[in-house]
Amino acid sequence: MDLVDTVNMKHQNSLMTTQLSHDFETLGRIALAAVDRRGVEYADVRMTTLDSESVSASNGHLDGVESETDTGFGIRVLYRGAWGFAASPVFAKSEIERVAHAALDVARASYRLSRSPVRLSSRQPVVSDYTTPLRIDPFSVPLPDRIALLETATDRAATLEGIQSASASILAQRHTMQFASLDGSRIRQTIVLCGGGLSVTAGQKRDVQTRSFPSSHGGDHGAGGYERILEMDLPGNARRVAEEALMLLSAPPCPSGAFTVILDGDQLGLQIHESIGHPLELDRVFGAEANFSGTSFASPDQLGSLRYASDIVSVVTDPTIPGGLGSYGFDDDGTPAQRVELIRNGILVGFLSGRETASRIGALSSANNRAAGWRHVPINRMSNTVLLPGTWSLDDLLADTGSGLFLTTNRSWSIDDRRESFRFECEAAYEISGGKLGQMYRNPVYTGRTVDFWNRCDAICNETHFKLWGTPNCGKGEPSQSIFTSQGACPARFRNVAVESSAGKSRGHGGG
């Protein structure tokens, strides 16, 4: 599969197809009129509505059904090169005008400390809309069906002897996002997200092991409909996941040493997120997160020269790929989604940017300026960060590897504030012996230094193993914003990786 050719989305760039709501037309007109011709160089208004429904169950019984509706608007103003932003959930003409004036007042206050004015990279005004492609609207699936699926899955897992608890959940969200800017853009997006997962814990009190499916930390989520849940087949996988949790309980600790390691796609997804995505957020590179999320070891002067990874590693940011938590038509600057290279054959060639940060390196925005809803200002965020597939089938890669470790499903992680180093724990490791998966180990941990680690990558599985893994809780910014991203990954091999058991070191047999 050529990802670019098969997944690029066509935007409907026609005024006739763009259906902004009547309320938003009014809101946008009032808001933009309130700040226009008052020294303002640029302004935009966003109105977002989130409809969310979550269902959770444990041990065969429903835990709860929760639903949420969240509507509000935010107005962003660039006044003499300084930003202001204000937002409110209250839709009244007086409140819209108050918020618009507040945004302008805030921008004027920002101007008092301005040293060099903010410049925005160019983009053409856009009138367009975008809708997530899906087969089954998750909100149309009867609640009893969703409840029954979760109760069945958790019951099948929980009834195995030795299982402490089994829990599962399904989340459905619809984000309706409308955008209007002073320079003429009018955009409406309807993004539907759906996902879920199963988590099974074996053991008692302080001696427990957990196995998750299809991924940990709440499961796997992406853009699309209820077909995502059906494809997961949580009931059909429940017993296997429970058995694996029980096997982990009696499995030996992961051996320590330098190993050849194959990272499964879900763990590699988080590795990409933390050690490629975050360091390449351009606002972070410039110090916007110096007080909170941190900075980056990467810098613009390394473009074209930094050997970030081995020459088989190429990474792109691509919100046009359907099915990801970072799949969208436009970012919150109104820039059309596009595929942008970040690492080409191991060399750093791009950053994740918005209009403001892109202008500082003389580039166009990569369409990565995103806000976590109406109440937040857009900042540089990941969309779908994709490690392009290689050529190996997993069976061939295991056979070629001979001996080593296969690590799957993240359990915990920690990264330094410059993203120079990392420590990841997984739920399970499997010995690779004789070219096949063998003994299961518990509590595996691997550590490394970012650039050194990525230069140890010598094989990537092919596109038949490709999947976008969702991260529904990426935190950044002050006030803190939690946003959805995805990482595209296939299993990949890394040589000479430091591995140990989180419960303490035990002697390993190398293989590195």
Add this chain to the structure above:
Amino acid sequence: MNAEAGTIDRKALEAILNLAPPACELAVAVVDESSRTTRLAESVIQANVSVRDLTVWLELRRDTRSTLVTLHSLEPEPVKAAIGQALRILDTLGDGDPLIPLESAKPVPRIDMFDRKTDAWSPKQAAKALREAVRIADIGRLSVAGALTLTSTARGIAHTGGMMLTASRTEVDLSLTCADPSGASGWDRAYGHRIGDIDIAAVAKRAASRAIRSRDPVELEPGPYTVVLEPGAVGPMLLFLSFLSFGGSPFNRGTSFMAGHIGEKVLPDFMTIRDDPLDPRMGGWPFDFEGTPCAPVTLVENGVARAVVHDRTTAEISTGHALAPGNGFGPYPKCMVMSPGETSTDAWIAGIDQGLLITRFWYINYVNPMKTMITGTTRDGTFRIQNGKVTGAVRNMRFVESILEAFRRATAVSSEREYFRMFGSTMRIPSMVIPAFTFTEVAS
């Protein structure tokens, strides 16, 4: 139009309760928050935001069924739609276990937590005040990043069983990081419920001083070191310990180190930890999200385990620690105060031959929650102690430690304490001296 920010309109709550369908109980929780954040980066205002936020949780209950619907409006039509949605969900559900009865109305303590001056503080005033931080950074040839956030919050709890409570508070949170082009950085922060509690210049000076002292760091071999943890490092450890052990859920599950050991010695004699939501500077509330009055709880007294905190799902008698509906986390203390020692941090440093002074920990995550084992890195101020003096900067290092074991090894806490805010919790904490603290790698 909704209630004005800073207060909850009781009539609006009554109007919602009047919409309860027949044979149903309805519980309402409302948080109306107005926040102004001025964010610095590269010594200029990088973002400046003013946000009014309103969250309304509706719990609809009938017989043994209940459901939670969240919305962000007090307008009649959205509220009616939300109650309709809740009713449709209730009709779908099967019968469950008997519901815990709604809390009965009880007198709640009065706390003066709302400061009008803070509520009225403008972005212009914030910019003017932060100019002093920029000036201090400029003197040291440093850039400054950070955020000053002023928040006015009103909370209302009501239910059809006769509950009607409202309260308001203000709070101010400031953190600053100074840095030079080499990457040397220093951090400091302050928290209070009034703008008058915050000395921006003092915070900037401490951050700048740490940044200057962080220049030219040396790389040390990983291994065990005696550490002096400043409040920015003690705070995250205490907070993670509270997640794991000081709440009713882990206590009842038996995973808390306190479980089965109430009345027993669990920490050093000099450690007393209380939760004090009634201290206005701790950012607490007079009542929790179930409407139970809040009260101080002594968690550990002179090293002896005394109690954990509860809501009405974890104990028959709640201590007033219910979090927002639907949190899925269970109660934990959010206003922890650790008693001070008798000797200053500087005096403890003077007594250390070889060690490290740690300003702040970063990116803490669990290694083995059952053993309170965590990992993280140092950041924005890691210094070497030699022969009783702080002699220079050290490259950041990763640690892997059991919080409980580290606290048990602690030999002292300082006489000075600071307010520390993290993940919505406030702590008032001293510095702590811990021998043989384990560092595993150089991080950055």
